[in-house]
Amino acid sequence: xxxxxxxxxxxxxxxxxxxxxxxxxxxxxxxxxxxxxxxxxxxxxxxxxxxxxxxxxxxxxxxxxxxxxxxxxxxxxxxxxxxxxxxxxxxxxxxxxxxxxxxxxxxxxxxxxxxxxxxxxxxxxxxxxxxxxxxxxxxxxxxxxxxxxxxxxxxxxxxxxxxxxxxxxxxxxxxxxxxxxxxxxxxxxxxxxxxxxxxxxxxxxxxxxxxxxxxxxxxxxxxxxxxxxxxxxxxxxxxxxxxxxxxxxxxxxxxxxxxxxx
Amino acid sequence: xxxxxxxxxxxxxxxxxxxxxxxxxxxxxxxxxxxxxxxxxxxxxxxxxxxxxxxxxxxxxxxxxxxxxxxxxxxxxxxxxxxxxxxxxxxxxxxxxxxxxxxxxxxxxxxxxxxxxxxxxxxxxxxxxxxxxxxxxxxxxxxxxxxxxxxxxxxxxxxx
Numbered sequence: 006x007x008x009x010x011x012x013x014x015x016x017x018x019x020x021x022x023x024x025x026x027x028x029x030x031x032x033x034x035x036x037x038x039x040x041x042x043x044x045x046x047x048x049x050x051x052x053x054x055x056x057x058x059x060x061x062x063x064x065x066x067x068x069x070x071x072x073x074x075x076x077x078x079x080x081x082x083x084x085x086x087x088x089x090x091x092x093x094x095x096x097x098x099x100x101x102x103x104x105x106x107x108x109x110x111x112x113x114x115x116x117x118x119x120x121x122x123x124x125x126x127x128x129x130x131x132x133x134x135x136x137x138x139x140x141x142x143x144x145x146x147x148x149x150x151x152x153x154x155x156x157x158x159x160x161x162x163x164x165x166x167x168x169x170x171x172x173x174x175x176x177x178x179x180x181x182x183x184x185x186x187x188x189x190x191x192x193x194x195x196x197x198x199x200x201x202x203x204x205x206x207x208x209x210x211x212x213x214x215x216x217x218x219x220x221x222x223x224x225x226x227x228x229x230x231x232x233x234x235x236x237x238x239x240x241x242x243x244x245x246x247x248x249x250x251x252x253x254x255x256x257x258x259x260x261x262x263x264x265x266x267x
Numbered sequence: 268x269x270x271x272x273x274x275x276x277x278x279x280x281x282x283x284x285x286x287x288x289x290x291x292x293x294x295x296x297x298x299x300x301x302x303x304x305x306x307x308x309x310x311x312x313x314x315x316x317x318x319x320x321x322x323x324x325x326x327x328x329x330x331x332x333x334x335x336x337x338x339x340x341x342x343x344x345x346x347x348x349x350x351x352x353x354x355x356x357x358x359x360x361x362x363x364x365x366x367x368x369x370x371x372x373x374x375x376x377x378x379x380x381x382x383x384x385x386x387x388x389x390x391x392x393x394x395x396x397x398x399x400x401x402x403x404x405x406x407x408x409x410x411x412x413x414x415x416x417x418x419x420x421x422x423x424x425x426x427x
Binding site: 064090091120121161163165216 | 331369
């Protein structure tokens with residue numbers, strides 16, 4: 006049973022999607038290489054962040070489907086990236102927490118279905134314990150405030166039992182207008198909700214993350230250790246490069262440009 | 268003593284075809300004794316191999332299908348696609364998780380299970396039989412030696 010801690014890092018500026026995906030890919034490659042040499046020498050990593058406005062598609066969506074959407078959505082000020090994760094179109098942007106657990110399921114003796122369940126449980130537990138938000142049961146994966154309001158989403162890729170991508174949930178109202186431009190997760194008639202809307206309080210993403218991290222720790226039964234950025238290491242270097250990239254990005258649109266009125 | 272191969276449940280006795288047409292409606296009966304061997308991988312895949320035809324049929328194992336949960340979508344390689352051992356050749360999507368499938372051996376994909384397009388659920392209910400993924404014309408039979416026997420695979424799963 007794996008009892009080594011999970012190394013985490015919280016990013017403080019919204020990150021561009023493409024370079025963040027590249028970082029996930031590099032971590033995946035390190036983990037795979039190290040595991041081939043010795044089954045327990047690689048670290049599990051948890052990245053906690055926001056993205057700059059971006060819509061992403063899952064691997065099920067066809068090239069034609071993606072092309073039409075990507076053109077439309079780029080015109081309203083977001084990026085569009087087709088990914089290899091499960092699930093369908095979704096939005097990420099400032100005001101939304103994104104968590105990328107990069108974990109070895111084999112070492113944890115977790116099935117894929119159990120892992121998805123833990124991601125869902127972590128979000129539900131966070132909402133009820135931290136904010137008193139009761140989510141409803143749904144046949145659809147994710148966390149719902151009601152039959153037609155979705156608060157949290159999951160989309161994961163598993164290669165050689167190593168995970169990438171992860172979960173996302175809305176803290177502030179900022180993501181909502183962006184969600185209104187698409188049918189997210191293939192669910193017609195379902196709109197996005199947020200913690201601020203559900204509680205009537207203004208919560209910041211950094212405050213929320215401080216409360217979410219211990220819940221992830223408890224859900225996975227693993228200690229969380231902050232990656233020491235003072236140390237030299239491949240992971241630290243990748244993180245520093247990504248943060249520098251984010252700093253160079255400048256401002257992002259606070260709302261979709263000439264959106265469909267909702 | 269080789270076991271007599273069961274005709275009814277497998278199309279491995281058909282004459283090998285690389286065409287893209289649908290499966291023949293009759294199964295060619297063979298009176299020669301064929302050996303179909305089963306080979307497993309640490310990626311939880313099963314390859315049934317007929318050494319008289321060099322054709323292999325790829326499945327995920329029951330262990331894998333239990334791990335995944337309900338399968339909602341299967342991404343398969345294309346007929347005619349050349350694959351190398353270890354290549355990612357598609358994915359199985361269960362709810363919100365896309366899990367990559369890897370080529371256990373090198374060769375050419377000569378057929379894919381079209382039934383999965385409408386009924387991806389057969390991968391959950393019957394992964395080692397009707398929920399097969401694709402047929403591979405194997406180019407390097409020596410690669411089979413690197414795969415696991417049923418017993419070795421069971422031992423591997425116990426630690427998984």
